Amino acid sequence: MDMTCGSRILLLAVALLCALLAADSAVVERTFHVGNLTVSRLCERRIITAVNGTLPGPTMRVREGDTLLVHVVNLSPYNISIHWHGVFQKQSGWADGANMITQCPIRPGGSYNYRFNVSGQEGTLWWHAHTSFLRATVHGALIIRPRNHSFPFRKPYRQVPILLGEWWNADVVDVEKQAFLTGGGIVNISNAFTINGKPGHLYTRCKNRMYKLEVVAGKTYLLRIINSAITSQLFFKIAGHAFTVVAVDASYTKPYDTDVVVIAPGQTVDALIVTDAPSARYYMAARPYFSSLNGPPSFDNTTATAIMRYTDADDEPPQMPRMPAFNDTSTAHRFYTNLTGLRRSGAPTVPLEVEEHMFVTFVLGVLPCDPAQLVCNRSRGTLGASMNNVSFLFPTAMSLLEAHFRGFHAEYQSDFPDRPPAMFDFTNNSLNTDPRLAPLLRTQRGTKVKKVKYNATVEMVLQNTAIIGIDNHPLHLHGFNFFVLAQGFGNYNATTARSRYNLVDPQVRNTIGVPAEGWAVIRFVANNPGVWIMHCHLEQHVPLGLATVFVQQTSAESAAAGALACGGNGNGRGSCLVEQGMAVEMELSSEESRRLLWAVTEKKYISYDALKGDSVPCSKPGVPYYNCHTFPTAGPYTRGCQVISGCRGDTP
Structure with missing residues (x-):
């Protein structure tokens, strides 16, 4: 057998193996009806918000490599979004479900389809509401089973x-x-x-x-x-x-x-x-x-x-x-x-070279009173929480993901500080009465993000403080796992702490409890383009501002074609209702628009599958895409073309 023939047989075998693996993957489709549920607890009957009439909500079971498609129908009186806690969301950042970060909320009476692939992960994750305290009753398990191994x-x-x-x-x-x-x-x-x-x-x-x-x-x-x-x-x-x-x-x-x-x-x-x-x-x-x-x-x-x-x-x-x-x-x-x-074979290893060093403090501080607050000491202010003295302010007009990819940079600032404004005895509780720390009590509001280059290694020292209050802060990072290199009490000391770094077999997490009156060091590789929030998972600390956002850059910026936009924002966008299962192709309005689309750099069209009831985005000239073409899908390659000529107004 000559080398050419042997090479062809090898390529054929590889192609066949890939086809078999792909065929083994599945689309796991579920529907979440979010609505009122009457339950009895502690001998009292209460109306709660729940999914599909259960508390906890349904357990989602998939295999590594499957695609998860969840139709969320909001029958509740509240805005809602669903976060898939711990899922990387590679090339599907708009499905992360972080309210006003990767999407605007699903309004009462509205719906949204979350579609994403679960690759390179197996084990126990979970899903929950990412709006207000609703995750107290809107949550459930997400179980990812191994594929092709035990x-x-x-x-x-x-x-x-x-x-x-x-x-x-x-x-x-x-x-x-x-x-x-x-x-x-x-x-x-x-x-x-x-x-x-x-x-x-x-x-x-x-x-x-x-x-x-x-x-x-x-x-x-x-x-x-x-x-x-x-x-x-x-x-x-x-x-x-x-x-x-x-x-x-x-x-x-x-x-x-x-x-x-x-x-x-x-x-x-x-x-x-x-x-x-x-x-x-x-x-x-x-x-x-x-x-x-x-x-x-x-x-x-x-x-x-x-x-x-x-x-x-x-x-x-x-x-x-x-x-x-x-x-x-x-x-x-x-x-x-x-x-x-x-x-184990294939598991990520700790990167030894670090491009981005960050030292981040968590402070409970004071902010100016909000006019909506009924009671607030105008001279002393209101309680706030901050990271490096910045109290994160969530956007209201559009999600950060949309603002970033559409180039609306006025919606945020790319200057989140790598260090606190001053170094002090962080965990000394008696310093609350020290007038020299008064400036640190006055935190500043801002929608500040940290931009990181693709594939950069980021090391973060997470330092708790004793200003106003002492608490353990569980920090959750969307879009990434991180290595936990070390944890300890007191003030972080680089000289002594680095000798304790576990660079061989550290635990890998997406959420870490930073000890009260202590610190932790984490390290991760920024290999997932998108807009990812890092926030305290004590829910009361999020509206106080204990959060920041990482914007993962690439050489060619891309847009979230599947993101749920805010309605009535004057961007001239609209949508067309899909009457049956269709493939959708959208014509881009300019070369500039092509650069803005997720994972598309040289194509005139972007296409994806849509299901009955989906709202297909389309636009007027001058924005990324302006003409929606749909193809009824009797089979995977059917191309009976139908052109949608009009939109039905701003996306609700």
């Missing part, structure tokens, strides 16, 4: 999502509004914690208000634990059983044995348990971890319970685990710092 640990008998949450005997939107009308930003303490939506027997004896898990003796179970709470880190234990942690934030870890899981809002933990205890009933329990306390507890210091019951167990009272104290910092720190990443 787990790097023993195969579990069953996989069980465990969502830890919070419950208020009130409308959570009203809870948020009440906190900020006074200018204090202090959220009313929740009435209960929950396990899979139910608080358990330690609160009341209301019938059937506790989650129950039945298990078979001698089996291994994989618990996919998610902290969907709004305001609290949590301890989680099961009486008489230990955990083996095998992944965090959908990234595998070296197996870590522990009797307690510590988990911050936004984080996920995959943990194995073996049902090798005597047949009985055992409580699962979750209670808050609150690492600093000045005066009486200002948090929900209660415990949620659920029951794990062996199939052949009698009805004796369940055994209760011994929970850590709410301020057991040593237990929490030991859990967080003992986790290491699993080194």
